[in-house]
Amino acid sequence: MKFTYPAVISKTDRGYKATFPDLECCEAEADTVEDTVEKANEAACNWIELELSEEDGQLPPVTDVRDLELKEGELVRNICVNIRFTDGWDE
Numbered sequence: 001m002k003f004t005y006p007a008v009i010s011k012t013d014r015g016y017k018a019t020f021p022d023l024e025c026c027e028a029e030a031d032t033v034e035d036t037v038e039k040a041n042e043a044a045c046n047w048i049e050l051e052l053s054e055e056d057g058q059l060p061p062v063t064d065v066r067d068l069e070l071k072e073g074e075l076v077r078n079i080c081v082n083i084r085f086t087d088g089w090d091e
Contacts, residue, residue: 009075045081
C-alpha cells in the first residue's frame with residue numbers, strides 16, 4: 001500500500017531538517033537535501049508502520065501542499081512510502 005505525506009525541509013546550522021505537518025514528532029536530519037529526503041522516507045515509513053501496528057491505529061489526513069505556510073527558504077517534498085502488508089491486509 002502506498003502512503004504519501006508532505007515533508008517541510010528547512011536549512012539548519014548543521015544541514016537540513018524535514019518535519020511532517022501531519023505525522024506528529026516525525027522528523028529527519030542530514031547534511032544534504034537529498035540525504036534528508038532519504039531519511040525522511042525512512043522516518044515516515046517507521047511512523048506509519050508503528051501507527052498501523054497499534055490496535056486502534058489510524059493515519060491522519062494528508063495536508064494539501066497548497067495549504068502549508070512556508071517560511072522563506074523552506075521546501076516541500078512529498079514523501080511516498082510503500083508498505084507491504086502480509087497479515088490480515090489485502091492490497
